Amino acid sequence: LAKTTQPISMDSYEGQEVNITCSHNNIATNDYITWYQQFPSQGPRFIIQGYKTKVTNEVASLFIPADRKSSTLSLPRVSLSDTAVYYCLVGELNNFNKFYFGSGTKLNVKP
């Protein structure tokens, strides 16, 4: 299983775009990249998933370069409610994949 490395914490201000990068140098050919968000006292919540290039949904965008050794979660115009821990995971789809969480990135959005 590919190990992931993320910054421990990041600070931002309301209205800014936030980019959180995750390193996964040993990602396997069949691995997908998934990001979760966790608020205090809640279970993690799925944000976005991708394999290559760019994926966008109503919440975020995920940028994956051609070598797939890293990925960047982009949150447009963050608000105070986006203050949370963000986890990057890699794993094979449709293989009853077990998720191994890394340390995550604590995003602190300031007014």
Add this chain to the structure above:
Amino acid sequence: SAVISQKPSRDICQRGTSLTIQCQVDSQVTMMFWYRQQPGQSLTLIATANQGSEATYESGFVIDKFPISRPNLTFSTLTVSNMSPEDSSIYLCSVEDLGAVTDTQYFGPGTRLTVL
């Protein structure tokens, strides 16, 4: 997405006792998982709850300490046995959703356990 509930939401227990945590899903799912999240830490996978067979435990976790049941495709329990203060954590269950586009896990709200 699946809706997952856990009972109890929190509990305070005495050392040496056991607590059983329930996880209920609103639809049938193949895979269910149990995680532990210690204060200020990330999530650690405890085991995979297999329907109709024994759970599969991760390194560092054993069945005698964390017995798991999975009687059907919508329900599972995790028991924390012979508790000590080191077992104080949030325990979360999750289910795998093999969607058409994504394959991900959905998590319950967690059970906050404090052992005195």
